[in-house]
Amino acid sequence: MAVELYDTEEQQVEAIKKWLNENGRSIVVGIAVGIGCVFGWNGWQNYQTAQFREASDLFQGMLEANQNANEESVSKTAERIKENYGDSPYAVYASFFLAKQSVETGDLEAARKELESILVESSESAMKNLARVRLLKVLLAEGKASEALELINGLEGSARTRFEAAFHELKGDAYVALGQEREARTAYKRVIELGRKSRFLNLKIEDLPVPDLPQINQ
Template sequence: MSDSYRTEEEQVEALKAWWRENGKSTLVAIALAVMGVFGWQGWQKQQQADQSTASAIYQNLLTAANGDNGQATLAQIATANHLADTLKADYTGTTYAHFAALYKAKFAVDDNDLNAAAAELQWVLDNGAIDEVRIQARLRLAKVLLAEGQMDEAMKLTVGENKGYSAAFSEVKGDILAAQGDSVGALSVYQQARDIAATGEGGQSLLINLKIQQLENAQQSDENQTGNDESAANDSAKKGDV
């Protein structure tokens, strides 16, 4: 208390007056602080519990998806799809849910349902997946859109952060150009993809080399055909002169 109070009685009375004016707000502040601490601890425990439950569901999903000896039955795929739906609905913000959607996209592709696969991959992109998972989803979605004939939309997905998957994205870009009839552009991009893959930046070097060889053979065949046509035209012209 302040030194201006000359007696203990005055100090006590001043304390009582202060408490009447400020006591309730002080208790509320203390209560809120305590609630904040316990609320944060409770939230952390709930998050840990959610992660643990989501992890268990995802493990069951993997077991069903892998099936017996790596070959899942229709019933096991149905179970895996159901578990994936549960993760997406109840644990949306977790990486387990995002991987579950990737599995659903795979099942859809296996079932030749490209629209459903595209929807699952777009869901991953729209629901806060970590960067690496987003990159995988973009890559797979580009392939699905290419298969659906949506060349422009597929090409847009090849632009952006591709860390660790640069060769794979370049390969898809080459596939799109090849599908559009630009064999020269496709060959150039495939060669870039091959060079990137050699550094370990993702991509299947053997498959890329095969695509390069096919385009080079096709171009060589075209050049040979052009040469034959020109030779035939020259021979015809000479005969005409005679």
């Protein structure tokens, strides 16, 4: 409130009274809302903490069920985490776990759907890129090399930085599946340039046909 200069103290008091009459209700409401927000925020924080703990306990139980080879319990617990604690990171972990389980049982379509759901639901770039890497492997296993290439080529630079080498290697795998050996070799060499080397990658390169040498006119 800006109190203007008045000729007398009485005029200033009257001005303050008038301002309070006009704005007092909003002040009281504002204070009440402020107090409510404080207690509401604390309650929300407590609720979130409890939810996180419950999701964590369920996830731990799911891991134990997996160690005991109780696949039915694993699936039910994972679905429960996703349904009741969808806003927690454990929902994403559960989707990764279900995708892995589906791959192991040969249900590639189910695995693909789980990984695609992570791309939609997760806000963490690292989790989304990890899901993309695993999704690309599933697509290649399904024989969908062209779709895998479209996914890789459609990524923006910021989404590829941390997983650049992995994406290039999978890009090479896709080109191999499509019979485009020259493009595959280029992609694999890019992986090496990025500092990622492995015996398995070398074997992939060695398995590629030797490129034709240019003809020299005599």
